[in-house]
Amino acid sequence: MEVFLQQLINGITLGSIYGLIAIGYTMVFGIIGMVNFAHGDVFMVSAFIALIAFLILTSWLGIGSIMLALLIVLIVAMLFTSLVNWVIERVAYRPLRGSFRLAPLISAIGMSIFLSNFVQVAQGPRNKSVPPMVHGEFVLMTRNGYPVTLSVKQLVIWGVTAVLLVAFWYVVTRTSLGRAQRACEQDQKMAALLGVDVDRTISMTFVIAAALAAVAGTMYLMHYGVITFSDGFVPGVKAFTAAVLGGIGSLPGAVVGGILIGLIETMWSAYFSTDYKDVAAFSVLAITLIFLPQGLFGRPDVEKV
Amino acid sequence: MSKKSEIAAAQSERVDLTRALRDAGLAALLAFALFLPLIGFWARNVGEGLLLVTRWDALALVVLIVAAARLFYTLVAQPWLKRQRARRTEIAPPWRTALAKWFIPFAIGFVVVYPLIAIAGAGMRGSIKWVDNFGIQILIYVMLGFGLNIVVGLAGLLDLGYVAFYAVGAYSYALLAKTFGLTFWILLPLAGVLASFWGVLLGFPVLRLRGDYLAIVTLAFGEIIRIVIVNWVDLTNGYAGITSIPRPTFFGIPFNADDNGFAAVFGLEFTPLHRTLFLYYIILGLALLTAWVTVRLRRLPVGRAWEALREDEIACRSLGINTTNTKLTAFAMGAMFAGFAGSFFAARQGFISPESFTFIESATILSIVVLGGMGSQVGVAIAAIVMIGGTEIMRELDFLKEIFGADFDPTKYRMLLFGFCMVLIMVWRPRGLIATRRPSVFLKERKTISADLVKEGHG
Structure with a gap:
């Protein structure tokens, strides 16, 4: 029971990181019907930007307050990652809009290879580890000598994720940008006829997706304290699994899917074996796509001639 | 070709040049912002820890390359592609x-x-x-x-x-x-x-x-x-x-x-x-x-x-x-x-x-x-x-x-x-x-x- 509770806490923490990345997949798929293969690598790039920002703040400027530093790191990472994703969309995906269906996917795979190798060349292939940023933990309960703990960094992750999800939810449902996005999702041509700037809306979708990925990247760095250039692929595929599990195109689905994948992964590691934890996530992906392609919250795909 | 249209053509080419330079400048600015965190700074592995190093020369080089590529694209590649597209026919030549x-x-x-x-x-x-x-x-x-x-x-x-x-x-x-x-x-x-x-x-x-x-x-x-x-x-x-x-x-x-x-x-x-x-x-x-x-x-x-x-x-x-x-x-x-x-x-x-x-x-x-x-x-x-x-x-x-x-x-x-x-x-x-x-x-x-x-x- 106590092991289960502890894994529940860990799983939700991991799951909120996956959920933030999954929103990027689901939004982009919803609006232009493309699997943005490079999204996992955008997440990895954001973690590196956060790392650099953190080093500048602590070792050069000597900021004492860790929460202030974390806030600045988060904002810097969000800004630069948004710029990166905006440029990627302009350079690699926009010229291919309206082209045949495999072209954007191949372009995205190329971009994914480019990003991970760019970071490898620019920052070196070795693991980058930072000292733990946030200390302290609460012991929730102790039974049979096994303490169930909730660390401050897990609390920070939960808090930041919750705040950003609310802000994001507000943008999508209450602002004109969100309305334009939903309109483009339903029918791009009609939206354009009604005066929605489709190009700008799609660009903004990529910017928002990247900002959320940057939050995930910063949280990932804070949680694990280590990052390398190849860390984008597996979290990327898992987040995509989360998006598919929740029903691709559905925003609450992405968050729920992310938390489910996080839970499945931690429970699997705790009760079965850590060697095959990635197999668990990949199997969930395959099983969902085969037996429940519309996911938990998605609309069924109607086949039209 | 009349004299007037020649002048117009020459003018549009000159306008193109300024536009190309402006584009290249914008691309350079964008490249600077884009590569600043990961090329301008380098988290170098030193023993167990990390040491932050700056690499302004590499950053400048990358920004220059991007600007030059953009200039080349607007001045040479784009007109060439346009001509190619205009000339393209459905049937392959013999x-x-x-x-x-x-x-x-x-x-x-x-x-x-x-x-x-x-x-x-x-x-x-x-x-x-x-x-x-x-x-x-x-x-x-x-x-x-x-x-x-x-x-x-x-x-x-x-x-x-x-x-x-x-x-x-x-x-x-x-x-x-x-x-x-x-x-x-x-x-x-x-x-x-x-x-x-x-x-x-x-x-x-x-x-x-x-x-x-x-x-x-x-x-x-x-x-x-x-x-x-x-x-x-x-x-x-x-x-x-x-x-x-x-x-x-x-x-x-x-x-x-x-x-x-x-x-x-x-x-x-x-x-x-x-x-x-x-x-x-x-x-x-x-x-x-x-x-x-x-x-x-x-x-x-x-x-x-x-x-x-x-x-x-x-x-x-x-x-x-x-x-x-x-x-x-x-x-x-x-x-x-x-x-x-x-x-x-x-x-x-x-x-x-x-x-x-x-x-x-x-x-x-x-x-x-x-x-x-x-x-x-x-x-x-x-x-x-x-x-x-x-x-x-x-x-x-x-x-x-x-x-x-x-x-x-x-x-x-x-x-x-x-x-x-x-x-x-x-x-x-x-x-x-x-x-x-x-x-x-x-x-x-x-x-x-x-x-x-x-x-x-x-x-």
């Missing part, structure tokens, strides 16, 4: 048809004599590198490209886990050859059969999926197979891989310096080149076999069913074609050729480990197929030469060391350029290098049409 007719026999002739050219050019010792790194390496990818071309190019099923079948072939050969001592020529077909069995096994559950979903599930399967190989240490030896795999022999005569080796039996001086040449012609034969089988299959009912499936799955089903069988045969055929290539790979290397079967390999093979122009075998071959040969040639560019300093290592940039080229070629020619379709059934005359005219259904 010289191109003539070229196409003579290109294939010429290309086959060239690859047959290629090792001799290499020997003549680089000598017995130096040619090993050219035959092995360029010849064999490229031909493996040509063969894999041909195999995947059946699945992606002909049947239109996007497979991102193709490398799994390659791995199955390689591990089948390695394990069976080491455990039971079977020879290469027995295991080659066996590896193909095992791989195609896995192709059907993995193809069966994904029959209902289409497009991007299919791609992601095949990716998941590919990764699952790799993770199992990594973790099933008792069978596969995990990350350490399988070493000293038996090498193929020339009808039972091994390629070594012994008294009963190939060189001694034929009274030649021993050189490792013999084995390399032997392997080169094996893989050449296998690649040509794959190409030939594909060409023949296209004319059989099953091949036509594949192409019908690619163009429109619903129409295909309405015409009474069994799409289940059609898809499964495509998966099985594609996987079989990957199995052949895999067993050849294991025999050539003598060592295999899961490192050789990562997702990047699948992406490479897929990009070769798509960049070459889906369905076009000449295109696949050219794309393999460009992508694999291009990245291999990066190893040879030692003269760059003299320009950029001794610690400059061009091989570091191989995959970086590879990804960059994938994006570039997609943006430039989304249909691939050879973007034409040759129908296998025709009424009066066979016309090659541009693939832009073919609208693919979601299959």
